[in-house]
Amino acid sequence: MKLLLFSIAISLTLYGYDQMDIDKLLKDEECKVCDFSNADLSGIDLSGFDIQESDFQNANLENSNLFMTELEGCNFQGANLQNTIFWKANLQFSNLTNVKAKRANFKGANLQNSTLKNSDLSYSISWKADFTDASIDTTDFSNSELGDAKFYHNDISSSNLKGAILWQTKFKDTTLTFEQCNDAKKEEALFLENVICQKKEQ
């Protein structure tokens, strides 16, 4: 009996998401503190929904539309966010560790206090996105569009900004590498105050 219960518990853990949460989300356009981990939500229109504090760990949101969606405090660790639209979404305090967000759209998104670690945001579109106080570590922003985005109180020196559009990007109280600083200046980025350009750590 114990073995049976243990097997059920394990399979539920592996399965992850709660179908009732998905049904509620699609019916009410709202589901706070819900479990969507490992769920396949690809190609779905969730624009304007209120989904704050929910768990999207390892979920598939590829090609989904989360325009102006309320996603404060959500966990996206390991999620597939390729081509996902987060235009003007609220992603404050969200965990974007290990996400695959290639070609995702974060235009005007609020990413204040979010966590980006080992994340792939290459070729993403992040014009006017706000990364204030975001914890950014070894994240790939290569060839992304970060024009007019805000980087206040960040350390970006371990991340890849190669080929990124940094036109009018605002840096304040931020640490960059010498190479990143040179690229940013060429791109006409705005160094507002206290921008540290340092040697890249090996």
Add this chain to the structure above:
Amino acid sequence: MIKIFFLFILMVSSICAMQITQDLSFQNVYKNNQNNEKLVLMLYSAETCPQCAYMKQKVFKDIEVKKFMDKQFVILEKDVNKDNLPQGFDYFGIPTMFFINKEGNQVGKIIGSSRAKPFLQQIQNIVKENR
């Protein structure tokens, strides 16, 4: 609620919309344009759009891009928040660039921004396909 709002905006804009060939600025393009082979590049933008500013201030002013654009296009800019927008030219986000022939038919469309080199490639393809 957001969807209803956008549906309402779409309905209102459809009611107020006109054909591109009835648009005075479009008509003026061909009235003043002796070379009728040129396409109209109609740019949808807004004052508050940094991507649009980047395209106008950096990409369109790139030497190679400018040279090609001067030869192939007549630019018509529409502020999506201020101007009447012609019927049949729907957009999802700005900047959006429509390429229109003198009959008023859309022959190409580019959404969003890019660096000068890939943008030049895109507009060269549009011209090539419509030669």
